[in-house]
Amino acid sequence: MSLDAATVRRVANLARLRLEETEVEKLQAELNGILGWIEQLQQVDTEGVEPMAGGAPVEVKLPWRADAVTDGAQAEKVLANAPDREGDYFGVPKVVE
Amino acid sequence: MTYTIEGETGPWEVVIGLEVHAQVTSHAKLFSGAATAFGAEPNSQVSFVDAGFPGMLPVINEACIAQAVRTGLGLNAEIHLWSRFDRKNYFYADLPQGYQISQYAHPIVGKGEVEVTLADGSTKIIGVTRLHLEQDAGKSLHDQHPTKSFIDLNRSGVALMEIVSEPDMRSPEEAGAYLAKLRQIMRYLGTCDGNMDEGSMRADVNVSVRKAGEGFRTRCEVKNVNSIRFVMQAVEAEARRQIEVWESGGTVEQETRLFDTARGVTRSMRSKEDAHDYRYFPDPDLPPLVLEQSWVEQLKASLPELPDQRRARYVAMGLSPYDAHVLTIERETATFFETVAKGRDAKVAANWVTGDFFAALNRLKRDISDPPVTAQHLGELLDLLADKTLSGALAKQVFEAMIETGQAPSVIVEERGLRQVTDTGAIEAAVDAIMAANADKVAEYRGGKEKLFGFFVGQTMKAMAGKGNPALVNEVLKAKLG
Numbered sequence: 185m186s187l188d189a190a191t192v193r194r195v196a197n198l199a200r201l202r203l204e205e206t207e208v209e210k211l212q213a214e215l216n217g218i219l220g221w222i223e224q225l226q227q228v229d230t231e232g233v234e235p236m237a238g239g240a241p242v243e244v245k246l247p248w249r250a251d252a253v254t255d256g257a258q259a260e261k262v263l264a265n266a267p268d269r270e271g272d273y274f275g276v277p278k279v280v281e
Numbered sequence: 282m283t284y285t286i287e288g289e290t291g292p293w294e295v296v297i298g299l300e301v302h303a304q305v306t307s308h309a310k311l312f313s314g315a316a317t318a319f320g321a322e323p324n325s326q327v328s329f330v331d332a333g334f335p336g337m338l339p340v341i342n343e344a345c346i347a348q349a350v351r352t353g354l355g356l357n358a359e360i361h362l363w364s365r366f367d368r369k370n371y372f373y374a375d376l377p378q379g380y381q382i383s384q385y386a387h388p389i390v391g392k393g394e395v396e397v398t399l400a401d402g403s404t405k406i407i408g409v410t411r412l413h414l415e416q417d418a419g420k421s422l423h424d425q426h427p428t429k430s431f432i433d434l435n436r437s438g439v440a441l442m443e444i445v446s447e448p449d450m451r452s453p454e455e456a457g458a459y460l461a462k463l464r465q466i467m468r469y470l471g472t473c474d475g476n477m478d479e480g481s482m483r484a485d486v487n488v489s490v491r492k493a494g495e496g497f498r499t500r501c502e503v504k505n506v507n508s509i510r511f512v513m514q515a516v517e518a519e520a521r522r523q524i525e526v527w528e529s530g531g532t533v534e535q536e537t538r539l540f541d542t543a544r545g546v547t548r549s550m551r552s553k554e555d556a557h558d559y560r561y562f563p564d565p566d567l568p569p570l571v572l573e574q575s576w577v578e579q580l581k582a583s584l585p586e587l588p589d590q591r592r593a594r595y596v597a598m599g600l601s602p603y604d605a606h607v608l609t610i611e612r613e614t615a616t617f618f619e620t621v622a623k624g625r626d627a628k629v630a631a632n633w634v635t636g637d638f639f640a641a642l643n644r645l646k647r648d649i650s651d652p653p654v655t656a657q658h659l660g661e662l663l664d665l666l667a668d669k670t671l672s673g674a675l676a677k678q679v680f681e682a683m684i685e686t687g688q689a690p691s692v693i694v695e696e697r698g699l700r701q702v703t704d705t706g707a708i709e710a711a712v713d714a715i716m717a718a719n720a721d722k723v724a725e726y727r728g729g730k731e732k733l734f735g736f737f738v739g740q741t742m743k744a745m746a747g748k749g750n751p752a753l754v755n756e757v758l759k760a761k762l763g
Contacts, residue, residue, distance in 0.1 A: 246571070247341075249342055250342075250344075251309050252309060253309050254309070256316050256326040259322070262329070268429070270431050271431075272325070273323050273425075273431035275426070275430075276432055277430070278430050279421060280423050
């Protein structure tokens with residue numbers, strides 16, 4: 185499996201990354217290298233091994249929290265890093281569908 | 282009969298599927314301890330998880346899981362004991378994480394079905410494909426500033442259930458009935474408040490059209506429709522648009538559209554297909570969600586009576602299917618009815634609740650949660666009817682007085698002397714007086730003009746200020762007129 189330059193540009197666009205042409209070539213080579221590793225991994229015999237959903241071992245359970253309000257009420261902290269603040273709102277360039 | 286829309290080339294069928302987003306009723310959010318209450322100050326109910334701060338980890342709210350399972354059980358659906366959360370990746374100003382945590386490949390609830398009742402009394406089964414849990418996004422305000430949008434993250438991270446239907450609906454009415462039924466079931470279960478004005482329920486409406494006997498043609502998705510009426514309007518508007526496209530030789534392109542409620546038309550929303558490339562992958566922060574069968578059984582055992590069961594019970598009590606349907610639409614109405622009917626004739630109780638009581642609600646623009654007459658008082662009124670203290674006509678009079686004063690019917694009857702007269706002597710005296718005053722009419726009646734009987738009844742009742750027992754008045758008149 186190999187990625188063409190158009191796919192690299194598309195993936196970059198979806199990730200909101202602006203690439204120079206020279207970078208496309210470089211990333212194409214790097215990504216193809218990664219895909220090569222994955223192909224290699226797929227040769228491992230996983231017969232009888234339970235699939236994992238993430239990096240955690242299968243026996244790790246999802247912890248549950250009780251339905252109680254324990255957080256929030258901190259608008260100042262939430263807004264503290266906002267590049268643009270309008271009252272208690274975040275200000276962003278106008279987005280209208 | 283199949284619903285069709287008439288085009289230039291003949292009739293077209295409409296195929297509809299709905300994706301309904303229902304806000305889970307819970308105190309805290311799906312993956313954080315921030316509050317979910319509606320109408321709070323902007324950004325006052327936001328944890329660092331909801332704001333997408335680096336390094337923050339989601340921890341799932343057990344109540345939200347339970348609500349999804351309860352809803353699934355209410356939809357007669359399979360509960361999946363193993364489900365998983367995925368990231369749905371896209372960029373939008375109200376999505377601080379840059380992805381929505383959702384369940385893509387392995388939803389918590391699988392196939393189910395709901396039965397809807399249509400206006401002609403027929404019923405139809407609508408298939409449910411799946412229900413999954415996901416996070417809501419924040420809210421954008423576009424009308425506050427000429428060049429900026431304002432973002433409030435209070436809603437960000439609130440738990441939603443997305444309920445996806447099969448493309449089983451064939452008319453705007455069926456789509457409306459399905460949405461109403463989902464709302465009803467969730468309100469009975471207490472899993473979603475169904476408040477569409479506050480955005481607690483929103484629907485994405487998938488519409489396509491076809492000629493009879495065809496397979497499915499390309500569908501379009503009308504996003505974020507927020508009332509049952511608008512869903513019905515959007516279906517028709519979008520179907521008509523597609524018919525026009527096909528009939529003018531064009532091809533309907535699969536796309537996302539918006540319903541313009543003011544103009545009653547749909548318009549294109551996103552042009553780039555890229556926008557739909559969400560690159561789902563399992564959320565590495567969240568191990569799979571595993572449920573114990575015994576826990577699901579506990580939830581099942583604690584479910585309240587659902588609308589269909591309640592309706593069946595009312596029919597078994599002797600109510601008409603229509604009355605049973607009307608009384609069970611809202612859980613509060615059913616509770617009201619049951620208080621009125623308790624220990625009394627259920628049919629009489631149903632007639633009063635769906636008749637005079639509903640009429641009063643409409644007239645006064647009141648809601649069942651704020652009734653003009655309490656269920657206890659209405660029940661007492663029925664007792665006064667049953668023991669013949671009141672005639673039907675007097676009961677209506679007392680009912681109006683109950684609305685005006687809020688007093689118990691017994692108090693009104695005593696204070697206003699509205700007790701029905703069942704004393705035969707008093708009725709005979711009244712009848713005698715009427716006959717004496719109308720000797721000519723008595724002669725005519727006896728001469729064969731029998732329809733004058735009604736005149737005598739009217740005169741007697743009038744003389745007795747409406748309080749004569751109608752049956753006794755009739756009886757006495759028949760005897761005396763001969």
